[in-house]
Amino acid sequence: MDPASHPAQEPASEAPASEAPDLTRRSGKTKRAPVIMDALHEAYEGGRVELDWETPFQLLVATILSAQSTDKKVNQITPTLFARYPDPAAIAAADEAELEALLRPTGFYRQKTKAVQGVAAALLEDHGGEVPETMAELVALPGVARKTANVVQSAAFPEAHARDPEAGIAVDTHVLRLSRRLGFTTHTDPTKIERDLMRLWPRARWASGSLVLILHGRRVCDAQRPRCADCLVEHLCPSSQLAGCRDKAGQARALG
Ligand code: SF4
Incomplete structure (x- = not known):
């Protein structure tokens, strides 16, 4: 399923029925993150590396x-x-x-x-x-x-x-930008962002979490023009342009 095909959503902070009724874009990141990541995992089927490789x-x-x-x-x-x-x-x-x-x-x-x-x-x-x-x-x-x-x-x-005790989460320009926009981190340094995400996501989601954020960044949450009206987690995003929020990507966008 391509999330870009989602119909435009209203800027209201109302959560779907399956979510906690009081969960909004102003809720803490530890409450929002699992719901957001579940939604992105389902939409992008766990993500995938888009580079072609065999070895x-x-x-x-x-x-x-x-x-x-x-x-x-x-x-x-x-x-x-x-x-x-x-x-x-x-x-x-x-x-x-x-x-x-x-x-x-x-x-x-x-x-x-x-x-x-x-x-x-x-x-x-x-x-x-x-x-x-x-x-x-x-x-x-x-x-x-x-x-x-x-x-x-x-x-x-x-x-x-x-x-591997040294394993972590791949933070590229999309993961950096989306992590800030979604309020998962306030940092701009990839190493610090990686640490924040590792605390926020269960280890089983480290690999696929990065992949689905990359896909969402490429298809919907563009660096210059995020398509918030087509975003399936808009109601939980503290940077939604649709809701008139400030773009928390800030410096990350300039870096991207
Ligand atoms: S609501 Fe907008 S800024 Fe937030 S994740 Fe979706 S596309 Fe990006």
Whole structure:
């Protein structure tokens, strides 16, 4: 179901019958969060990574390439990229100019060429050419921060993600913006936002919670023009433009 197809809602703070009758956009985040996340999970069927990938290495590379780009653009180039350079050894040994030409459509292609060759070399050097499963090992790879590590671990190694004490929640620009708009955090620093979300969501929701916020951000809660009239959690959102609220994304929108 595409939430964008929801009929416009009135700006009233009335909750659906299945919710606590006194739950409004002014309720505390610990009361609103489970209801909001349940609604988004149902609407987006638990979320999904929109990057195309078949192996953990492909997901790692695609996630690195998605920085400052779109999943659609990355998906357009990765079939050719992985057909030509299928594994870390091939990417590490690739001609730099050829790789740059392939990565060019994703933007920042010189930095991204260095990043994927650097990570491929580190995988060969330290992990026998395999992507490691733990957060500690993932974030130790060159150019891999917690967002990328969380995306890779939660999608490619869900069992490791479920038991790893270092595991967390992938906070990209959409998660950052929606977490602020929905009043789940007041921070703008992704690490602090991740910590707030980890306290607010049950661990079983860490992986899918990030994915459904990303989908809602892409389809409904746009950075510049949130479509609050089409938003299924509008009645619980303290930033609803429809209800005349202040946009709590604030600085996050400027960052996005
Ligand atoms: S700002 Fe608007 S679109 Fe975004 S979550 Fe709130 S009500 Fe929904």
